[in-house]
Every structure is written in structure tokens, then in C-alpha cells.
Amino acid sequence: xxKASLTISSKNYSSWSLxxxxxxxxxxxxxxxxxxxxxxxxxxxxxxxxxxxFLVPRLxxxxxxxxxxxxxxxxxxxxxxxxxxxxxxxxxxxxxxxISGEMHSGFTNLRAALPMNLRAHYPGFKVWAGAQADVERVxxxxxxxxxxxxxxxxxxxxxxxxxxxxxxxxxxxxxxxVQLDAMCAQYRDNILALPSMQDWIQQAxxxxxxxxxxxxxx
Numbered sequence: 001x002x003k004a005s006l007t008i009s010s011k012n013y014s015s016w017s018l019x020x021x022x023x024x025x026x027x028x029x030x031x032x033x034x035x036x037x038x039x040x041x042x043x044x045x046x047x048x049x050x051x052x053x054f055l056v057p058r059l060x061x062x063x064x065x066x067x068x069x070x071x072x073x074x075x076x077x078x079x080x081x082x083x084x085x086x087x088x089x090x091x092x093x094x095x096x097x098x099i100s101g102e103m104h105s106g107f108t109n110l111r112a113a114l115p116m117n118l119r120a121h122y123p124g125f126k127v128w129a130g131a132q133a134d135v136e137r138v139x140x141x142x143x144x145x146x147x148x149x150x151x152x153x154x155x156x157x158x159x160x161x162x163x164x165x166x167x168x169x170x171x172x173x174x175x176x177x178v179q180l181d182a183m184c185a186q187y188r189d190n191i192l193a194l195p196s197m198q199d200w201i202q203q204a205x206x207x208x209x210x211x212x213x214x215x216x217x218x
Contacts, residue, residue, distance in 0.1 A: 004029055005034055005060045007036060008021055009056050010038055010204075011200055011203050011204035012118050013038075015168035016069055018200060019057070019069045019164050020059065023161065024072075028080060029061070029079075029080065059075070061079075070104050084160065092149070100161050100162050109134045110138070113127065116168050120175050121177070122176050139181070141166075142166070145162070152190045167191050170188040
């Protein structure tokens with residue numbers, strides 16, 4: 001099969017691009033990276049939450065073309081089963097899919113109030129009540145998984161689809177100075193310390209493009 005390509009948008013602002021990119025790295029897939037300019041219509045629609053469906057990230061792997069992040073995740077889990085993107089146990093797989101799907105379709109207040117912006121930092125940021133409910137739900141999911149499966153990742157010793165889905169939230173909690181308990185703070189730090197996350201963060205910091213709508217002073 002020919003080498004894969006992954007189309008993404010901004011590394012600084014795009015949570016969905018991070019998820020797709022991280023999943024490919026976690027799967028061990030070799031791929032070329034195609035980055036859309038920040039003024040591309042598909043890119044702006046995703047970054048500014050202007051569309052109910054997005055065409056980035058988009059994975060092309062031989063004859064396969066897939067663009068929904070969870071569809072990318074499931075394809076990679078099937079194609080590279082040894083990567084451990086889904087737990088082996090059927091009940092754990094169901095749990096992993098459930099919390100991944102919850103992130104995929106929910107947490108709209110968190111997305112709107114705390115947009116991903118790796119270059120920014122807002123000490124003492126005040127999270128409004130609607131978004132705070134989303135924050136508390138995320139932390140509840142993390143605590144439940146870490147206690148149930150023993151960490152350091154949500155489903156044990158290997159990063160899974162769920163960790164990729166929640167990785168952008170870890171960056172948001174840093175950007176907006178969200179205070180966490182010790183267990184959740186350690187999990188956040190474990191995700192941010194992954195070599196692939198470090199690579200993405202450094203490239204995001206070096207990215208020249210800016211989107212005024214997401215760089216407003218909060």
C-alpha cells in the first residue's frame with residue numbers, strides 16, 4: 001500500500017487536526033503531512049466552529065479516504081491492531097468508544113469558551129458556569145478511567161483512542177490555567193509529555209499564521 005497522507009489545518013488552533021495527527025502517530029503509520037492555509041474555507045470552518053461537519057483532518061491511505069476523526073480512529077485501530085488504540089477487553093473497548101464519542105459530539109460550551117490556542121496563556125482565567133460543567137464532566141471521566149484501569153493513560157499503560165480524543169483538552173487546561181486535582185494534573189502532564197505531543201506543540205509554537213478571532217484578549 002502506498003504511503004499515507006494526512007491533511008490538517010493549524011497546529012496552534014486545530015483540536016481536530018491534533019487528534020487525527022496524534023492517532024496516526026500512535027498507530028505507527030508513516031504519512032506525509034498536508035497543511036491547509038489558515039484562510040482555506042474548510043480550515044476556517046473547522047477552527048471557528050462554523051460547520052456541523054469538517055473535511056479536516058483527512059486521511060488518505062492507498063484507496064482509503066476518511067475524514068471524520070472517529071472514523072480515522074476506527075480505521076487505524078482495525079488496520080494496526082498491535083498499536084493498542086482500542087483495549088483488548090470487549091467491555092473496556094465499549095467504555096473507550098463511549099467516552100471518545102462523548103468528546104466527539106459533546107462539550108460544546110468548553111469548545112466555545114476555551115478554544116485551543118497553544119501559543120496563548122491566560123493566568124487566572126475565569127471559566128463561566130456552562131463551560132465549567134463541561135470541565136467537571138471531563139475530569140470525572142478522567143478520574144473514573146484512571147482509578148479503574150490504573151493509568152498512566154485512560155485505559156492503562158498504552159495510549160488509546162480516548163487519550164487522543166482528550167489530548168487537546170489537556171492543552172486547553174494549560175492555556176486557560178484550569179486548576180486540577182493531583183490525579184488529573186498528572187494525567188494532563190503525561191499526555192503533554194508524549195514525544196508526539198511535544199513535536200506538535202513545538203511546531204505549533206513555530207507556526208506563523210494567526211487567527212484574530214481566536215487570539216482575542218479574554
